[in-house]
Amino acid sequence: MIRLLPLLFALQSLPAAAQTLPELATRALDADPAVRASSASLRAADERLFQARAAYGPTANFTATGSNSHYAEAPGYTRRPIQSEQYVVQVNQPLWRGALYPALQAAGSQREQAESALMQARLEAQQRLAEAVLEVFKARDVLAHAQALREAYGEQLAAARRGFQVGRAAAPEVREAEARVDSAVAQVLAAEAELDLRQQVLAEIANGPTPALLARAVAPEALPALQADGVLDWLSRAESDSPQLRQARLAVEAAEAEVRKASLAHAPTVDLNASYTRSNDNGTVTSIFPRRGNTAAIGATLTIPLFASGATQSKVVENLALRDKAAGELDLARRTLVIGVRQAFVSTLSALSQAKALATAERSQALSVRANQRGFEVGIKTNADVLEAQGKLFEARRDLSRARHDAWASYFKLRALAGQLGDADWEALDAQLVAHQPMPMGRAKDRS
Template sequence: MTTSRKTPLLLRRHRWLAGLALGALALPSAGLAETLQGALAKAYENNPTLTAARAGQRANDENVPIQKSYGLPSLGAQGDYTENLVKPGNSFSSPTRLISAGGQFSVPIYQGGAVRNAVKAAKFRVEAGQADLRATEASIFAQVVGAYMDVIRDQAIVQLNQKNVSVLRTNLQATSDRFEIGDLTRTDVAQSEARLALAEGDLRTAEAGLIASRESYIRLVGEAPVDLQPPPQLPNLPASTEDAVAIALTDNPDIEAADQRLGAARADIGTARSARMPKLDGTVSGSYTNFLGSLSSEVPGVGVSQTTKSAAAGLTLTLPLFQGGRPSAQVRQAQALTSQAIENYVAVERDVIAQTRGAYAAWRANEQIIAATQQAVGANALSLEGVRAENSVGTRSILDILNAEQEYLNAQVQLVSAKRNSYVAAFSVLAAMGKAEARDLGIEGGPLYDPAANYERVKGQIWDWADDPAPQQQTTSTRNVAAADASVTGDNPLIGPVDPEPAQ
């Protein structure tokens, strides 16, 4: 088993005292503020999908000692006590009672390669399971990053919509006042009322989206999001698609798992072929019987021994001559499954390449969208200011102001969405490259969970009573976490302070 990339075992983390150090960047947190580092650390300790995957891998580890046991000696014993309640009529010397004990020691000497190949296949599947565990870890981290950024984005959208509603209410009041003095028409008032009603509906939609994002965060992390801080800059992003794909083809855990399963399938062919090979076993057995003084010779003055002993040793050679074609069918089946594993490997490789290229393209595209949208936000802000100024001199209508305000809001929402999408896509690039796991991201606070350590613990276990402690729940339930709401306070990491903007 390969352990060069592993860290010491810790089956149960206690409390994470430090967060995730991305690169050399460390972000301070104060009070109840939560960082992305802290959210990832909590998910690493307390996400049930991840802890269940670890338990599943521990179960997978046990297949190696199970397969090894078929090639190890076995020792058994039995004891009997018999009370003959009714003796046969023509059996005068039958004992009334007896007690017997026996034992047998069996050694499988040659099994046609079945044990060797089964153990080899089990080891390959352990390696595949460890790679799957890495993939699960990266997937959970990617989901946490997405949920973290979703909450920040949706908080920003709620704040922007709150600001828009406030501005439109002020606009409506100003429009109504100007209507009262005859400066505007009833149409202007109706337009302002309609736009305010739509904005209030958009705000309710944004609040519902924020609640959903917070609940998703609770599901993944186990705690409610509180005062989320700006995410740190992601390290070691590739310079090109080619660089990303080259690293992914080497380090992506899905590819590694597919490769190990292919090795297991090839070993299964050898296991199937062993069914038509000779098998040799050695046995040693012995028995002891005591008739407890109830055995009689039925001849006066002639006694008989009340105990008997026996011992035997031998070899058993089994030569399978004809099995109805079952061995050949099993070999062909294993060969077909190996062909399937080969094609599955190619399919996984294709998927990884496509995911890596897609994530890289999404990241770069959103970086460009951010730059363009920032220009759009600035231009819309100037446009809104100009439309208001022109309205004050009578060259622009109230509808022009309302449209300019809506365009300004839309540009701001697009900007925060692009920032969220860019960060999540960049993390997806790292995940596709196999660089988004705890060992790569530098989670601190104690040793990380090491699946290889459990394998080393159990692979040579031959004692029949070496149970683990009774299974216990590892993660916490969220039933006591208060339901999420849409309240928003403070500055937003994506848009900064949001101050009410006075209407003109």
């Protein structure tokens, strides 16, 4: 855990542009397994659509047959070899198959559904990356807060010990200061472990370590812009642009096409057939004369389904049930999306409000620290009072940092739910990153 400390200071000298957020997003998308799986599903859907179109076209088959037999006829039973060869080329062109068009519609809907699934996978991958980046920033600030507290409590312990030696402090004050230092050390160790974990999570999502990111931080004044009365606009965007909702709509369309396809299995079909046959033999069982000839034929085949033991109607009922299932999933997806957008919107607004309130609290605590330091200099405040004020200032800064990062995380989630998250968001957030500044630590001088 301690190895993180020199790393944090060493990274301050790295250039801020060494690892931009758009680069991390591109790298994460290229390596995300869900995105790769969705991309493969889209390629498969493309081939299914091609197959549905190909069903309208002709099919051709070539058949070659050869035989070698022997024939013996009474009364002499003299064996006579018979050899024959036949080559057939057959072409079949569908003229009317009612199920082909619904099958093509279903394949088209499934292809668009796979495309929406890929968009959804990309949005979720970007959202995971945004959360991981912001969690690293939060963990780093928590560590800085814990280190500042440890330093402050260490000074308080030193002052208490000096006061105890000259008789100005009691033993319980020293024990209390020691307990605070031990607690601060434990907080530092926990914060180091949390930062290490968050970096590992980010490295897994970004397909590699991101050490230069620790040298950057979101600018203190940078907050996402969000109108308090704009939730209806976000719901409208989500209704029209959300790939998750679009997938559910397309699933209903595909299910309806499958119902029509199953229903048309009752309908007759008409196919155009053409064949060309070339045969060659040295005789038959009734003739000793060799034959050689060619045969060309063209015709139409009408097929009328009469009875399938109820399987066709059962298939229709099955697809009707699947259509109802898809319709229910569409309603569920719409409800889930509306709830998610509202929650993300409220979370973003809440974090923004907290950030603004905590910014005011942080300024007030900074004034309190300066007032306690002046009181300490004139003898009306003790060292413990100054350090307590410093501790509250560090807590206010920690909470302010958490609120700002939570606001960005909720905002990115909101844009992902609405189908709006993209490269422009990463460029905008990257433009708000500045060089990370260590948390300042005011020190109180001992008057003993």
